[in-house]
Amino acid sequence: MHGSELAPMEPSLRSWLRERVAHYARREPADIDPSVSLTNYGLDSVYALSLCGDLEDHLGVVLEPTVVWDHPTIEALIAHVEEMLGGSSRRMDAG
DSSP states (O other): OOHHHHHHHOSBHHHHHHHHHHHHHTSOGGGOOTTSOGGGGTOOHHHHHHHHHHHHHHHTOOOOTTHHHHSOSHHHHHHHHHHHHTOOHHHHHOO
16 A cells, blocks of 8 residues: 555545444444544444454555554544554544
8 A cells, every 4th residue: 555545545534433433333423522432332342343344444454453442542543544554644534
């Protein structure tokens, strides 16, 4: 994956992650606060692994299976992915 492919691929990773978490938590995306621990929404290890797989598919990267536990909020997860990919927070986190 090249950094130049990142910008057109995902203008709003935060919005995408909120939608995925909302799906698993059976809530509306607007009810998901990116700064709140995902466990507060009832996400357990099964959902964490599923979200990790979704994120891998979405970004076309391989992540550690524990990434969601190691970075337990949407904001922390975005920061980790940005650091890992060397992306700009403005490109990935708008929204």
